[in-house]
Amino acid sequence: MCNKVREACEQYGCFQVAYDKVSTHLHEEMFMGMKSLFDLPDEIKKKNSSPKPYRGYLTFDGSPLYESLGIEDATQLDAARAFTDLIWPEGNPNFCRILNSMSRKILELELIIQKMIFEAFGVEKYYDSHVENRGTILRVMKYKSPPSDVIGLLPHTDKNFLTILCQDKVGLQVLSKEGDWLQMTPAKGSFMVIVGEIFMAWSNGRFPAAKHRVVMRGGVERLSFGLFSNPKEGVVIEAPKEFVDDEHPLIFRPFNFMDFIHYFHSNHDENTLEIYAGV
Numbered sequence: 001m002c003n004k005v006r007e008a009c010e011q012y013g014c015f016q017v018a019y020d021k022v023s024t025h026l027h028e029e030m031f032m033g034m035k036s037l038f039d040l041p042d043e044i045k046k047k048n049s050s051p052k053p054y055r056g057y058l059t060f061d062g063s064p065l066y067e068s069l070g071i072e073d074a075t076q077l078d079a080a081r082a083f084t085d086l087i088w089p090e091g092n093p094n095f096c097r098i099l100n101s102m103s104r105k106i107l108e109l110e111l112i113i114q115k116m117i118f119e120a121f122g123v124e125k126y127y128d129s130h131v132e133n134r135g136t137i138l139r140v141m142k143y144k145s146p147p148s149d150v151i152g153l154l155p156h157t158d159k160n161f162l163t164i165l166c167q168d169k170v171g172l173q174v175l176s177k178e179g180d181w182l183q184m185t186p187a188k189g190s191f192m193v194i195v196g197e198i199f200m201a202w203s204n205g206r207f208p209a210a211k212h213r214v215v216m217r218g219g220v221e222r223l224s225f226g227l228f229s230n231p232k233e234g235v236v237i238e239a240p241k242e243f244v245d246d247e248h249p250l251i252f253r254p255f256n257f258m259d260f261i262h263y264f265h266s267n268h269d270e271n272t273l274e275i276y277a278g279v
């Protein structure tokens with residue numbers, strides 16, 4: 001299974017995983033809770049703000065159907081409660097529990113997958129420090145129903161290690177090496193695993209970051225959520241020596257994660273990573 005995961009990461013930068021440790025009930029509760037959250041007035045959702053780029057409440061000019069809220073460290077009960085107390089000053093213990101349980105479950109899955117990847121490459125010795133040096137953001141997303149089929153989220157690659165994503169309806173598409181957009185049809189209770197640019201840099205390009213987009217069906221609203229794993233602030237991303245040899249010369253210089261995010265925030269280049277850290 002480790003080798004299959006490795007193969008999927010190398011070939012596609014993404015795969016779908018069935019994970020029955022998250023109950024159907026929790027999935028349903030999560031989507032129902034998200035619906036109530038997104039029904040709140042914008043002023044309330046905007047309270048989920050952050051001085052850091054790409055955190056908190058997000059909308060994008062190029063993707064008018066999309067809105068999302070980000071909850072840092074939702075795997076910790078205090079952080080989940082701080083979020084629900086901010087949005088519902090009278091408290092919302094039920095949604096707090098749902099957010100926290102879901103985040104913990106996905107984190108478990110994420111750690112299993114990371115461990116499999118590290119083992120498949122024989123670099124287990126870096127696993128503990130890797131886990132120590134990263135944090136997670138749970139992001140809940142909503143796409144308004146458009147009058148006809150249209151792009152919901154523009155093509156992009158994620159700027160993190162791994163994204164573990166769950167969608168209530170089809171919409172997510174991943175670009176294959178051959179240049180075809182592949183529809184990621186969600187099997188019930190399954191998650192999409194997507195390699196981000198930080199994993200690509202760390203693996204010295206062994207895993208391509210998967211380019212993906214969301215295409216909306218006319219007349220249908222869509223919800224999704226995902227756990228995004230990120231290096232902690234101050235962490236420098238550097239490929240371990242095991243990934244660098246004559247056949248695989250170093251392609252990205254070591255760089256500071258947050259500096260890279262700030263650079264992307266102000267430049268928005270198509271190939272930000274190459275421009276910013278390419279050797």
Ligand SMILES: O=C(O)CCC(=O)C(=O)O
Nearest residue numbers: 141158165167172214224
């Ligand atoms: O909503 C989705 O399925 C994809 C979201 C996504 O790609 C992202 O937030 O980076």
Ligand SMILES: [Fe+2]
Nearest residue numbers: 156157158212
């Ligand atoms: Fe994405």
